[in-house]
Amino acid sequence: MSKFYELKPLDAKKQAYPFEELKGKVVLIVNVASKCGFTPQYKELEELNKKYADKDVQILGFPCNQFGGQEPGNAEEIASFCTLNYGVTFPVLNKIEVNGDNVDPVYKFLKGEKSGLLGLNRIKWNFEKFLVDKKGNVVERYSSITKPSSIAPKIDELLAQ
Template sequence: MAECAFDFEVLALDGTPLPLSQWRGKVLLVVNVASKCGFTPQYAGLEALWRAYGPRGLVVLGFPCDQFGHQEPGDADEIRTFCTLHYDVTFPLAAKVEVNGKGAHPLWIWLKRQKGGVLGIDAIKWNFTKFLIGRDGQVLQRHAPTDRPESLARDIEAALA
């Protein structure tokens, strides 16, 4: 059983292994993303956080997910092209995952157990749910899809301190 986020391995968007252990000691911002969502413009804010805080130890990790309104229908190439052309995304993207249900990726099961949602409902409710993970690999905070990336700056600063 995983004890921290760095114990997990996922697949990168290109299908290669992406062990989170490579970022041990860094702060992670894990987000389920989608290309055709009302919150998709948050890609710009996530990229801004990555560029501003990456040199200090923040890693933004995007996890494309098609479980909410079929808002991430594309394959890996389409996702990469969209993110690059529209938002100049350079932060790491994982392969498409499920975040809820029987097919949920083990990382997302663990994240939800660490920080449940409002009203005791742990399920991810929509795209762009954000988990801030400290340098020790433990979940510090869970942020709603409506929380704009720039609103996390203070929490990120504290985690990096």
């Protein structure tokens, strides 16, 4: 069994969100921020969420304030921003750190499975994306500039497996 399913990050209400409930689903994980140049990607992420609403796909956002202080809000403010501005209905979990000494276990795992540009084991900026297959394997890592809509063909491919 993949170690991915052993992870239990906290949701926005600081309750456990056990990844074992994601077994059999394709999962797209994104570190998000409300005041970033890439913030409009929330729109495409929600479009993907709606496109795959009746399929085994789960999108998860993890707010992070490590890049230019671009996610200063608390959980309630972040949720309100996402809903009001982008109609987000996918889970936006607890604010975390994705780099450094206090890195969340989810990101420690993801980065360990797929290193970034030049083999670096760190998140470069907001809205980096990780795609996980139905067996809990990290199959792709996408940079901040990758449009969420461009990931759809790979999601379709993983769903067909």
